Each structure stands twice: as structure tokens, then as C-alpha cells.
Amino acid sequence: MTLSLVHSSYSAFVRSQVFFRLFPAFGGPLLKRLNPWIIVLLVLGLYLMLSNIPGSGRYTVNYNEFKDLLGQGQVERVVVAEGNAQVTLKAPRTVTVSTAQGDVERENVRDVVVRLPGSAATPDQSLLTELERQNVNFKFNAPSQWGAILFNFLPILLLIGMMYFFFMRAQGGQSGVMQFGQSRAKKYGKENRVPTKFTDVAGHEEAKRELVEVVDFLKNPAKYHQIGAEIPKGVLLVGPPGTGKTLLARAIAGEADVPFFSVSASEFMEMFVGVGASRVRTLFEDARKSAPAIMFIDEIDSIGRKRGAGIGGGHDEREQTLNQILSEMDGFDKTSSVIVLGATNRPDVLDPALLRPGRFDRQVTIDLPNLKEREAILKVHLRNKPLGEGVDVPEIAKSTPYFSGADLKNVTNEAALEAARLSKTKIDMSDFYRALDKITLGLENGSLTISDQEKKAIAYHEAGHAVTAAVIPGSDKLQKVSIIPRGRALGAAFYLPEEQVLMSKERLENQLVVALGGRAAEEVFMGNVTSGAADDFRKATNIARKMVLEWGMGENFKNMALTTDSGPVFLGEDMAKPKMFSEHTSQLVDEDVKRILNHAYDRALTIVTEYKQAMHDVAEALLSQELITGDVVREAVARVGGAAQPQPAPTPTT
Ligand SMILES: Nc1ncnc2c1ncn2[C@@H]1O[C@H](COP(=O)(O)OP(=O)(O)OP(=O)(O)O)[C@@H](O)[C@H]1O
Numbered sequence: 102m103t104l105s106l107v108h109s110s111y112s113a114f115v116r117s118q119v120f121f122r123l124f125p126a127f128g129g130p131l132l133k134r135l136n137p138w139i140i141v142l143l144v145l146g147l148y149l150m151l152s153n154i155p156g157s158g159r160y161t162v163n164y165n166e167f168k169d170l171l172g173q174g175q176v177e178r179v180v181v182a183e184g185n186a187q188v189t190l191k192a193p194r195t196v197t198v199s200t201a202q203g204d205v206e207r208e209n210v211r212d213v214v215v216r217l218p219g220s221a222a223t224p225d226q227s228l229l230t231e232l233e234r235q236n237v238n239f240k241f242n243a244p245s246q247w248g249a250i251l252f253n254f255l256p257i258l259l260l261i262g263m264m265y266f267f268f269m270r271a272q273g274g275q276s277g278v279m280q281f282g283q284s285r286a287k288k289y290g291k292e293n294r295v296p297t298k299f300t301d302v303a304g305h306e307e308a309k310r311e312l313v314e315v316v317d318f319l320k321n322p323a324k325y326h327q328i329g330a331e332i333p334k335g336v337l338l339v340g341p342p343g344t345g346k347t348l349l350a351r352a353i354a355g356e357a358d359v360p361f362f363s364v365s366a367s368e369f370m371e372m373f374v375g376v377g378a379s380r381v382r383t384l385f386e387d388a389r390k391s392a393p394a395i396m397f398i399d400e401i402d403s404i405g406r407k408r409g410a411g412i413g414g415g416h417d418e419r420e421q422t423l424n425q426i427l428s429e430m431d432g433f434d435k436t437s438s439v440i441v442l443g444a445t446n447r448p449d450v451l452d453p454a455l456l457r458p459g460r461f462d463r464q465v466t467i468d469l470p471n472l473k474e475r476e477a478i479l480k481v482h483l484r485n486k487p488l489g490e491g492v493d494v495p496e497i498a499k500s501t502p503y504f505s506g507a508d509l510k511n512v513t514n515e516a517a518l519e520a521a522r523l524s525k526t527k528i529d530m531s532d533f534y535r536a537l538d539k540i541t542l543g544l545e546n547g548s549l550t551i552s553d554q555e556k557k558a559i560a561y562h563e564a565g566h567a568v569t570a571a572v573i574p575g576s577d578k579l580q581k582v583s584i585i586p587r588g589r590a591l592g593a594a595f596y597l598p599e600e601q602v603l604m605s606k607e608r609l610e611n612q613l614v615v616a617l618g619g620r621a622a623e624e625v626f627m628g629n630v631t632s633g634a635a636d637d638f639r640k641a642t643n644i645a646r647k648m649v650l651e652w653g654m655g656e657n658f659k660n661m662a663l664t665t666d667s668g669p670v671f672l673g674e675d676m677a678k679p680k681m682f683s684e685h686t687s688q689l690v691d692e693d694v695k696r697i698l699n700h701a702y703d704r705a706l707t708i709v710t711e712y713k714q715a716m717h718d719v720a721e722a723l724l725s726q727e728l729i730t731g732d733v734v735r736e737a738v739a740r741v742g743g744a745a746q747p748q749p750a751p752t753p754t755t
Pocket residue numbers: 127128129130301302303304305341342343344345346347348349399444446478481505506507508510
């Protein structure tokens with residue numbers, strides 16, 4: 102359980118992590134795969150079903166019952182096939198039939214099936230004699246071609262088929278026999294003309310300027326060929342999820358009016374080695390046929406990771422697929438005008454071979470949008486939505502730091518849904534606020550029962566964050582504080598972080614004080630501490646470790662970095678990377694981290710004690726109103742401190 106969700110502005114990295122966590126759905130398209138195994142299973146299932154149904158829709162009777170019926174002269178017709186006899190009675194009557202629940206009487210039965218005793222497909226002699234004597238219409242069907250093949254040879258055929266299948270995969274899927282891979286690649290590579298234009302992509306002006314060249318080449322390839330200019334074969338779009346990489350790729354195709362082939366690299370990943378490579382081949386063939394064209398490969402890092410880094414399964418397949426892409430790109434002759442656009446958010450893990458000249462030798466960075474760009478993106482997505490008076494788009498942009506384009510689109514959509522839910526005809530500012538709360542924190546958790554004592558603890562905890570944030574000069578501006586439980590969080594303080602690329606040591610230390618302010622308040626005002634600060638500690642420790650390990654801010658390690666690689670580590674790579682420092686060094690690191698955290702915690706304790714009255718005021722306001730604005734906190738602090746502490750320069754808000 103977390104008592105608070107302090108999304109103050111740690112480092113850009115920490116922040117992006119938070120948002121990736123909050124928006125897992127933006128990780129990429131959901132793939133619907135039809136796995137070859139499913140087909141095998143279906144066939145097997147069908148086989149089992151067919152071989153189990155003796156005669157569809159008929160009751161089954163046991164052999165003795167049949168003999169009785171025959172003895173009574175009730176049987177009109179018998180057809181024997183594969184050890185079963187399909188029996189038609191002279192008239193409908195009540196018979197004892199076998200069911201899963203045992204023998205039961207059934208009325209009005211005329212057609213039944215009898216499973217003949219023994220494994221023989223031929224009925225015994227005495228039965229034949231009796232049938233003949235009664236002059237029953239009797240037919241003995243030798244197992245039909247069909248039945249015989251299906252029931253006796255199918256398993257063998259399946260086995261041979263699968264061996265063949267695996268064998269071909271192992272061969273690297275040479276074309277001609279790769280029906281599986283080929284037909285599916287066609288389906289994945291959607292070839293279509295797209296109406297998307299650059300005007301649909303807000304912001305990214307820099308990227309657009311670079312990509313105009315690509316558009317021009319696709320429009321007039323002759324111009325470039327004639328003068329001997331070589332145009333990039335591959336352009337890598339690099340940026341976090343949801344920032345519009347796919348959108349830009351489509352816009353290029355749309356602007357140039359050329360076919361757009363798109364595929365997500367993870368779709369190449371199959372259980373069978375070689376399928377991916379074969380799909381790549383087919384896809385490129387198709388694209389070349391309709392050149393000039395754009396081929397877009399999303400999530401290229403999923404196959405383009407450094408070779409040899411992976412551990413375990415799927416790794417051969419990945420390498421083969423990657424090799425195929427590389428050789429296809431090399432295979433483009435200078436006159437073929439297919440441009441491959443790849444998208445990734447992990448360029449650092451890509452195989453260097455992908456980035457060599459003649460392949461993805463150009464990189465275009467697609468970053469998270471800044472304030473102005475967010476406003477522009479919001480406007481794009483609000484184009485067709487009716488807005489009420491007083492909707493302040495710049496204000497929404499300000500409240501959505503580090504949101505990606507996809508996140509912003511989601512905000513506009515959620516706001517529209519909120520408005521519709523209240524049967525409004527226009528979207529108001531309040532709808533946007535509710536949408537934002539919902540998105541950043543999850544739904545209000547009304548089912549949670551919280552005791553009064555717990556509520557008090559939460560209120561003081563949040564007050565601790567809020568008051569320290571208001572007291573420390575230059576902290577992120579506190580926007581609001583709430584103790585309404587939402588999702589996993591029991592309470593939260595919201596800040597409007599100033600977007601900064603560089604974090605000073607002082608600023609980081611201040612953030613640590615605010616992060617630990619919650620626990621400090623618990624200790625001072627509740628007399629005991631709770632488990633609610635777990636998340637705060639995780640975040641604080643994360644920052645402190647980075648300060649020591651990466652940013653050279655530790656006392657033992659002034660001005661040196663102990664890691665060479667930042668960012669989330671890939672499983673394979675991490676396992677392969679030897680530990681960079683000794684046991685002794687680790688101890689020194691821990692010392693430094695501890696010192697930084699302790700210092701911050703002491704400062705937090707001092708502040709909440711010094712601003713005792715403000716703490717009480719804020720906690721009480723929270724307990725009675727559940728949600729208060731940053732102004733309430735700032736006023737409470739000002740009443741205590743007067744001019745003792747300089748206030749943060751307020752960023753203009755309405
Ligand atoms: N700059 C932008 N302008 C307008 N809309 C945007 C922008 N960026 C993202 N969007 C919206 O977000 C949606 C998702 O973006 P898109 O799929 O292009 O992101 P992506 O970078 O390809 O993400 P991923 O890496 O997850 O595939 C787009 O369909 C678009 O509606």
C-alpha cells in the first residue's frame with residue numbers, strides 16, 4: 102500500500118518510468134497471432150471428436166438391447182461400418198439407450214447405433230444368419246476411403262507433416278516451400294494509401310524538416326538518381342512510446358502519396374525458426390513491387406537487439422530475422438525507391454550492424470512534447486470535439502508534463518467520455534480535470550474501508566509532503582493534495598514540475614526532503630510509522646543511488662560515475678555484464694546513499710516540527726475536505742513562517 106504518490110520531478114528518467122507504468126497500454130499494438138500450433142491442435146481436436154462420435158444424433162444402445170430388438174423382429178435396416186451398426190427400427194418405440202449417466206429409457210426412438218462387440222469390423226456369423234433369416238435390409242460398408250485415411254493414417258500424416266515443417270524451418274525457410282510464412286506476411290504488411298499528412302502531426306518540427314527530404318525523394322526519385330545522390334535506405338525514428346513515430350511514418354507516406362507497408366517487428370517473432378525471416382522476405386518483395394513505397398517496422402528493438410545478448414528461447418529466430426532484414430536492405434539497388442522507417446525507444450540496445458551506412462544510418466529523435474507542443478497536440482485532438490466556454494487548453498498542457506502524444510489523445514478522449522457520461526453537449530474544464538485525475542491516479546477506490554485512525558495517518562503523511570514542498574524554496578509547485586484513495590494510492594500530492602533537463606544537486610536534495618516528508622510527519626505527529634511510505638522510500642533511494650552512482654554527487658565518489666550504462670537494463674545484457682565494483686566499493690556507495698537520505702530525512706523532520714501549526718491546519722483541512730488546493734497549504738505555511746522562508750516563485754496559473 103502506498104500512502105502517497107508524489108510525482109514530483111525526479112529525473113527525466115524516473116519520470117518517464119512513472120508514466121510508462123501508468124500507461125502500460127501504450128507499449129505498442131496488441132498482436133493477434135494465429136499460431137501454427139493452434140492449427141495443429143484444431144486438427145487433432147477435430148480428429149478426436151470425429152472418432153468419438155459413432156453416429157451423429159443417434160442414440161447408442163448396447164449389444165444385448167439390439168439383440169432383444171432383433172429377436173422381437175423390430176429391426177428394419179442395418180448398416181455396418183467400422184465396428185458400429187446403424188440400426189433403423191420398423192417403428193418408433195421405447196428403448197433402453199446407453200448414455201453417460203448410464204442406461205435410460207427413451208421414447209419414440211427409431212434410429213440407433215450399436216457398438217459391435219470385439220474390435221472386428223465385421224459382425225459375427227450368428228448375427229448375420231439371424232439378419233438374413235428375418236430378411237432385414239442389411240448393408241456392410243467396407244470402411245470408406247475417407248474414413249480409413251482419416252481414422253487410421255491421420256496421426257501418421259500429422260507427424261510426417263510436422264517433421265517436414267520443422268525440417269524446413271531448420272533450413273532457414275528457403276522460399277517456395279514456405280507457404281505458412283508467406284501467406285501470413287502478406288496479411289501483416291498492409292499495403293495502403295494513407296490520408297495522414299504532416300499537419301496531423303503536431304510539434305516535431307525538427308523531425309519534419311529532416312523527413313521532408315524523404316518525402317521529396319519518394320515523389321521525384323528521378324531527380325536524385327540522375328544526379329547520383331544516394332538517399333538513405335533506412336531512417337530510425339527514436340523516441341519513447343506514444344510520441345507519434347507511427348503517425349510520422351504514415352504522414353511521410355501520405356505526403357508522398359506512396360503505399361505504406363507496416364509491420365511490428367514483434368510479429369516476426371514466432372515459435373518456429375525461419376518463419377520470421379520468410380515473412381521479412383515476402384514483405385520486402387511486396388514493397389519493391391509497389392515502389393516507391395514506405396516500409397515501417399515498429400518496435401525494431403525486439404529483433405534488432407545486439408546479437409548474442411539474449412538468453413534462452415527465441416534467439417535463433419531473432420537472429421535469422423534480423424539477418425534477413427539486413428540482407429534485404431543491402432539488396433536494395435540504388436534505383437529501388439523503398440525507404441525503410443524503423444521505430445524504437447531503445448536505440449542503445451540495437452545491433453550495431455543495423456546502424457551501419459546503407460542501413461538505418463539516419464536517426465531522427467522524436468521526443469516527448471514540450472509545453473508548446475503539448476498544446477498543439479491537444480488542439481489536434483480537440484479539433485472535432487465541442488468545447489464549452491472557459492476550456493483553457495494551455496492550462497491543460499501545463500498540467501500534463503511528460504505526457505506523450507498518445508497520453509494527451511487519451512486525455513481528450515477521457516474528457517469527452519466524462520462529459521458524455523453527464524449528458525453534456527460540450528466538454529468543460531471540469532471534465533478535463535476529472536479525466537486527468539482518473540488517468541494519473543486511477544479510479545477513485547470507493548470500496549476501500551479506512552478507519553479514522555488510518556485516515557488521520559494518511560492526512561498527516563500527505564501534509565508532510567505538502568508542507569515541506571511549500572516551505573522549501575524552488576520546489577515544484579504544489580497543485581493539490583488529496584486523501585481520496587484512488588487505485589493503489591491512499592493519498593497523493595500533485596505538483597506542477599518545471600521541466601528541466603538538468604537537475605542540480607540542491608534540487609535533487611530538496612526533492613528527497615519532500616519525498617521523505619510524509620514519513621517524517623508520521624513520526625512526529627502519529628508517534629509511530631506505517632507501511633504507507635514504501636513507495637516514497639523506493640523513489641528516494643532510487644534518486645540517492647543515482648546521485649552517487651551516476652552523477653558523481655556522493656562524498657566518497659565525488660565527480661565520478663560508477664556505472665557506464667544508464668536506463669533500464671535488458672535481461673540478457675545485465676546477466677552478461679560483470680559486476681563493476683568490489684564489495685568494498687559497494688559498501689562505500691551504501692554509505693553515501695545512506696548519508697544523503699539521512700540528511701534529507703533530518704531536514705524533513707526539522708521542517709514538519711518547525712511548521713507544526715501549518716501541519717495541523719493542512720491535516721485538518723484534508724480530513725474535512727479530502728481534497729485541497731496548493732494555495733491552502735501555502736497560506737497555512739505563510740501564517741507560521743511569515744517571511745522567514747522565501748516562497749517559490751509561483752508559476753502563473755488561473
Ligand atoms: N505529435 C503528435 N500529434 C498528434 N497526435 C499525436 C502525436 N503524437 C502522438 N499522437 C497520437 O498518439 C497516437 C499514438 O501515437 P503513435 O502510435 O504514432 O506513437 P508511437 O511513437 O508509434 O508509439 P509506439 O512506440 O508505442 O508504437 C497517434 O495515433 C496520435 O493520435
